[in-house]
Amino acid sequence: MASSPLPVLVDLWAPWCGPCRAAAPVLEAVGRAQAGRLVVLKLNTDENPEAASSLGVQGIPTFVLYARGREVARRSGAMPRAELERWVTEAQGGSASMRM
Template identity: 50%
Template sequence: MSDPLQIKCPHCLRTNRVPAARLADKPNCGACKKPLLNGDVANVDDASMAKYVGQSDLPVLVDFWASWCGPCKAMAPEFEQAARQWAGKVAFAKLNTEQAQQASAQYGIRSIPTLILFKGGREVARKSGAMPAAQLSAWINSELG
C-alpha cells in the first residue's frame, strides 16, 4: 500500500493523512469533520500561508487578491468554479493582500490578482490578471503536465 498523502483541510487548515487509494472516497477532515476534497477554497493569512503550501502533497494554487480590486472580484467565482473542477487534484487558496502584507511581500506580489502555483512547497508557476475558469484550468493543466 502506498504512503498516505498529507492533505490540508480548506476549512480548519489542519493536516490530514489520507491513503491515496481512499481519495475517491470523499474523505472528511479528522478535526472539523468537513469534506477535504470537494473543491472548497481555503482562506490563508500570514500565519498559515507557508504551512498550507508547504505541508500539502497536492499542488496548491493561491489567489493573491484584495477586496477593493474589481478584477479580483470578477475572478472570484471563476476561481471557485476551477477549484470544484480540480477537486482532489489541486488545492485552492485565497490570500487577502491587504490583511496579509507580510506574505504578499515575501512572494513579491506587485499586481493583483496574481496566481501562484506551488508544488512540494515550491513555486512552479505564476500568472497575473483575471481569467475565466476555462483559461485558468488550461493554465493549471499546462503547468502540471
C-alpha cells in the same frame, strides 16, 4: 503548502480590486471541479501585506501555483475559467490527472 500532496493554487487578491472580484467565481468553480486534485487558497493582500511582499507580488490578482512545496508558475490578471484551467494543467506538465 510544503506539506500538501496536492498542487496548491494561491490567489492573491484584495476586496477593492474589481478584477479580483471577477476572478472569485472562476476560482470557486475550479476549486469545486478539482476537489481532491487541487487546493485553491485565497490570500487577502490587505490583511496580509507581509506575505504579499515576501512573495514579490506587485499587482493583483496574482495566481501562484505550487507543487511539492515549490513555486512552479505565476500569473497576474483575471482569466476566464478555460484559460485558468489550461494554465494550471500546462504548469503541471500537462498530466492527465490535472486536466480540468
